[in-house]
Amino acid sequence: MEESFIVPTSITDMTSADFSKVLFTGVQRSYSPGTPVSCFYTLTNGIIPNKKDWIGIYKVGWKTVRDYYTFLWSPMPDTDGQEQQILFQAYYLPKEDGEFYQFCYVDNQGVVRGASTPFRFQNISEQETCDDDILVVTTQDKVETFEKEKEALEKEKEELSCQVTELKECCKELEEKKHAAQVENSQLIEDLKHVRQELDEAKQTLSSAAAELNKKVAALEEKTTKQSQENESLRKTLGEHQLTLNNTLTEKKKLEEDMECLKTKIAVGVTEIKRLTEENQKLEEDKKKSNSSCKQAKSELDLLQAETELLKRDIQKLQSEIHNNQKNENELKQTKEQVQRLQEDLSKADRTAQLQELHAKIEKLQQLLKEADMRESQLKSDLRTERDKLKSTEMEYRNKETLLANWKNKFQKLELQHSKCELKIAEVTEACQHAARVADLREMEKKESEDFITRLQAKITDLEKQLSRRHQSPVTSLTPSAGPLTSVPHSQFDAAAQVPVSSLAASDLLFNNPYSPVSGAAAAADLVEETSLCPICAVNFPHLAEFEFHQHVQSHMRDCPYCNREFTEDEEDLFLQHVYSHDQ
Structure with missing residues (x-):
């Protein structure tokens, strides 16, 4: 574990245990750039290979393991001690830059296990070897750069040697402090024994x-366990009664809100009834x-x-007269x-008497002709007037027929409106009756909830009085005569608290056990005194909660999706007509 804390660098001693685990062989002094480089190495017995071990090319002077130029994953060896080989491709390798590089083997924990001798990438123009001596021909600029690098490395070496001396001094100081601390620890151990x-000794006195x-x-x-049990039971009953009281108060508020909504609905229904009656x-x-106009x-x-x-x-008479006139005209x-003919005869005959008679006859005939012409003209004028009268009467007749049709249409529309108004009045009256029923139900529920609240409040006051009496009752306290007090163990109170409440006898408590089956039945009898009768299906529910009874009544109702009006199951036709009236 101490090896992972060492930060490996290129200046570290190559003869240390870490860097000798992997041996690199066949490392040349220089490689030509642009060509692949093969790396040969062998694993010693002191290292266990892993798939995540890798070999990197580092520039000389690297500080951490992450300063690699390129790397390759090391393959798993087939046998121990066998020489391994990996190939670095040319396009991953550095170019000719005059820098020195080296191979380093890094395990899966990020620790360097082996490093090669330095090498660099350059094109060798002339190479002479004599007794393992190499002569390299370089320029003056390269020599100067090498000297500068050498000076920088010497400066780094001096700085590192100074740091090493400082660290050694720190180690000496720490050893001295360690010795002083050991002496102090020995003294403290003796003090602890005393x-x-x-x-x-104090424990023995305290135990007695x-x-x-x-x-x-x-x-x-x-005594305290008994009183605590009684107090807990009374508190539980108080909590339950308070919960029921809160529920009843919330239900009361809901009922009051529903009553207000129903009152508003009734007021709206009354206004609608008044409006519809006025329209009716x-x-x-x-x-x-x-009807009168019709x-x-x-x-x-x-x-x-x-x-x-x-x-x-009259027209028929006039037509007959015209026919007679036509006959008279023919006679004329x-x-x-x-x-x-007579005039012709007179021209032939020169008789005066005949002429006179003929003249008289002609005059009479002329007068008759004039009278006939006058009658004909009068009859024509009468015909024209009668025809005009006929046309005017026909026009009036048509106008009166159109008026009659319009009045009939208006009368039909009025009858339809009247029927719709009657239907609306019936719906509103039914809604008012339903609202009155619901209001009666809500009033009954309100009365029941108020009675229930009064009963609960009376019980709560009784319980509070009991608790106040219990708290006011004096409790004898004991004071120790000698010796310090010790804390009472919690296990005794826990054992007392684990005693079931039903096991306590009714005679042990002042006001009986509230969790006994007899007292629970009496409380249920007190809480549920009246039965609930459904106003729609007439089914009796003797032991049903108020909200469950309300849900049962609401299950019989159907709500309008437009105005939230409620209808019973028997009012299916009215419900459909009401919904269709919204669509119209």
Whole structure:
């Protein structure tokens, strides 16, 4: 574990145990850039290979394991001690930069286990080897850079040596402090032994005093356990009664809100009934007016029909007279022809007497012709006037027929409105009756809840009085005669608290055990005195809670999706008509 805290660097001694676990072989002094480099290494017995071990190329002077230039995962060896080989591709390797690099083997915990000799990447122009000596031909600039790097490395070495000396001094100081602390610890241990002996003596005295106190406290514990059990039972009953009281108060508030909503609905229904009755009265008046106007129109139609019949008779008479006039005209034509013949005869005959007679006859005939012409003109004028009268009467007849049709349509619309108003009045009256029923139910529930609240309040006051009496009752306290007090163990109170309440006898408590079966039945009998009768299905529910009874009544009702009006199951037709009226 101490090896993981060492930060490996390139300046670390290569002969240490960590760096000798992996041995790199066949490392050249320089590699030509742009070509792949193969790395050869062997694992010693002191290292266990892992799939997450890797080999990296580091620049000389690296500080941490993350300062690698590139790396490859090391393959798992087939056999121990076998030489391994990995190949670094050329495009991952550094270019010719004059820097020195080295291979490092890093395990899965980030610890360097082996490092190679330095090498660098450069193109060698001339190379001469003689007795393992290499002559490298370089430029003056490279030499200067190497010297500068050498000076920098020497400075780093001096700084590190100073740091090492400082660390050694710190270690000496820490050893001196450690020795002083050991001496102090030995003294403290001796002091602790003396204190423990004193504590043992004090414990013996305390145990004797505690035994005496435990005997005296046993009587108190019995009394306190009994009183605590009674107090807990009374508190539980108080809590339950308070919960029921809160529930009843909330239900009371809900009932009051529902009563207010019902009152508003009833007021709205009454206003709607008044409005509908007024509309109904107006419609009845309109109906009466339309009936009178229809009767007048019918009488006028009858008169017009009589007049048209008279006019038709007059027209028939005029047509007969015209026919007679046509006959007279024919006779006149014949007489004219006779006159012409007579004139011809007179021209032939020179008799004066005959001429005079003929002149008299001609004059008479001319007078008759004039009278016939006058009658014909009068008859034509009478015909024209009668025809005009006929046209005017026909126009009036048509107008009166259109008026009659309009009055009939109005009368039908008024009858439809009247029927709708009657339906609305029936719906509103039913809704008012239903609201009155629901209001009666809510009043009954309100009365029951108020009675229940008064009963609960009376019980709560009784319980509070009992608790106040219990708290006011004097409790004898014991004081120890000698020796310090010890804390009473909690296990005794826990054992007393675990005693079931039903096991206590009724005679042990002042006001009996509230959790005994007899007292529970009596409380149930007190709480549920009246039975609930459903107003719709007439089913009796003797032991049903108030909200459950309300849910049962609401299950019989159907609500309108538009105005939230409620209908019973028997009012299915009214419910459908009401919903369709919203669609219209």
